[in-house]
Amino acid sequence: MLQRPFRVIVEGMSGHGHSHGHGHSHGHGHGDGVARPWRARVLHVLRPHSHEPADKVDAAMEAGGEGMRALWISLAGLGATTLVQAVVVAVSGSVALLGDTLHNAADALTAVPLAIAFVLGRRPPTRRYTYGYGRAEDLAGVAIVLAIAASTIAAAYTAVHRLGHPQPVDNLAAVAGAALVGFAGNELVARYRVRVGRRIGSAALVADGLHARTDGFASLAVLAGAGGVALGLPWADPVVGLLITVAILGVLWQTAREVGRRLMDAVDPALVDRAEAALAATPGVLAVGSVRLRWTGHRLRAECEVVVDPAGTAVRAHQVAVDAEHGLLHALPRLTGAVVHADPQPRGGEDHHRLLAGHR
Numbered sequence: 001m002l003q004r005p006f007r008v009i010v011e012g013m014s015g016h017g018h019s020h021g022h023g024h025s026h027g028h029g030h031g032d033g034v035a036r037p038w039r040a041r042v043l044h045v046l047r048p049h050s051h052e053p054a055d056k057v058d059a060a061m062e063a064g065g066e067g068m069r070a071l072w073i074s075l076a077g078l079g080a081t082t083l084v085q086a087v088v089v090a091v092s093g094s095v096a097l098l099g100d101t102l103h104n105a106a107d108a109l110t111a112v113p114l115a116i117a118f119v120l121g122r123r124p125p126t127r128r129y130t131y132g133y134g135r136a137e138d139l140a141g142v143a144i145v146l147a148i149a150a151s152t153i154a155a156a157y158t159a160v161h162r163l164g165h166p167q168p169v170d171n172l173a174a175v176a177g178a179a180l181v182g183f184a185g186n187e188l189v190a191r192y193r194v195r196v197g198r199r200i201g202s203a204a205l206v207a208d209g210l211h212a213r214t215d216g217f218a219s220l221a222v223l224a225g226a227g228g229v230a231l232g233l234p235w236a237d238p239v240v241g242l243l244i245t246v247a248i249l250g251v252l253w254q255t256a257r258e259v260g261r262r263l264m265d266a267v268d269p270a271l272v273d274r275a276e277a278a279l280a281a282t283p284g285v286l287a288v289g290s291v292r293l294r295w296t297g298h299r300l301r302a303e304c305e306v307v308v309d310p311a312g313t314a315v316r317a318h319q320v321a322v323d324a325e326h327g328l329l330h331a332l333p334r335l336t337g338a339v340v341h342a343d344p345q346p347r348g349g350e351d352h353h354r355l356l357a358g359h360r
Contacts, residue, residue, distance in 0.1 A: 066196055066199070067114070067118050067196065067200055068115060069196075070192060070205060071114055071115050072115075074193055074208075077185055077188060078107055078185060078186070080185070082101055085100065085101040085104060085178045085181065086101050088175060089178075091174065092169055092170050093168065094226070094237055095241045096159075096221065096222045096244065098158055098241070099158060099244045099245065100222050102151050102158075103215050103218060103248060104182060104185075106150060107147075107208070107212050110140075110208055111208075113143040114140045116136070116140065117136040117297070120133040121133050121297045121298075131301075132299075134296035134298070135297065136297065137202060138259065138295075138297065141204040141263075144208055144255060145252065145255055145259055148248060148252045152249055155245045156242070158241060168234070169226070172229060176223050176226045178222075179223035179226065182222065183216045183220050184216075186215040186219060187212075187213065187216040190210065190211075190212035192209070193206070193208050194206055194213075195209075200334070201295070201300065201333060201334035202297070203258055203259065206258070207254075207258050214248070214250070214251040218247050218248070221244055221247070224240060225237045225239070228240070265294040267294065267300075271293055271332060272291055272293060274332060275291050275302060275328060277331070278330070278332075279304055279306055279328070279340075282324040282327050283320070284316070284323065285306045285320060286308060286345050287306070289305030289306060289341075291303075291304045291305075292304070298334060299334055299337070300333070300334045300335045301336065301337040302332065302337070302339070304339070304340050305340075306321070306324055306341070307343050308343070308344060308345065309344070309345065310346075321340040321341075325338045325340050
């Protein structure tokens with residue numbers, strides 16, 4: 001067979017039609033071509049899923065469904081917490097509790113853009129959006145940052161106004177009880193969101209969980225403010241409101257940083273290390289070139305270069321690239337796409353890419 005320098009690119013999306021025994025499943029989504037009744041369509045939106053003829057659930061769809069469940073459950077929990085606190089604000093006039101209630105309401109409402117993003121993320125790629133709609137989840141992260149910023153401004157304004165115009169705080173026992181409810185509700189939601197977000201690789205959902213956790217500590221600050229008022233310190237309530245504002249600013253910075261990194265295609269360097277190790281361990285790979293990773297929503301994609309034997313055939317180079325891709329799918333969590341570019345090992349200083357030199 002004629003042997004020559006070669007360039008092989010192998011791409012794997014979540015669907016080569018094969019699965020592996022230790023938790024990885026790669027299969028194509030499908031359409032049955034049959035119109036579904038409206039009830040089935042609604043259930044499909046609320047509980048997104050995909051299955052092969054062999055009833056294998058696609059990992060990406062399963063992740064989207066788990067994210068949706070996390071959103072609806074946390075929305076119900078925070079909605080109930082906010083309602084309890086709002087009733088107590090109305091009867092007590094506590095500005096600290098008002099700030100906490102506004103923040104909890106904003107946190108609950110962030111489930112809306114995230115839910116929309118998860119639904120959009122289920123749509124298949126098109127000729128215009130060739131990578132799909134996973135970036136909608138990152139845009140939802142921006143909406144979360146804006147919601148946190150709005151709650152910060154509202155809480156700060158209310159606290160400053162109350163410092164200039166003091167008002168009595170009534171029903172301190174109810175305020176203290178509402179503060180404890182706020183802490184418990186937020187902490188439960190935070191743990192759930194962070195756990196699910198990390199499991200499915202959703203930075204937006206993790207950020208939302210961390211946001212809820214800080215809300216919980218803000219609720220404890222409300223409890224401290226109620227104690228100060230009970231001790232005869234009327235300024236304690238608005239001062240605690242300002243402290244809550246500062247805490248919200250901290251969450252705003254942390255969330256904006258994480259969302260900004262995701263929009264800039266930042267990844268954990270440990271993932272790059274794992275990818276390089278998986279490629280280097282592939283039989284037939286003589287060296288590892290550049291490795292690029294990027295998140296699209298809660299899905300990870302990879303573009304890698306490997307060096308192979310120049311005496312091998314194109315078929316052999318292709319097999320090495322496929323093996324390297326297979327290793328990546330097992331080494332990296334949430335990886336749904338990989339492009340492996342196989343280059344022949346240069347001899348005598350030759351450059352197999354010299355034709356492209358003027359275009360770089």
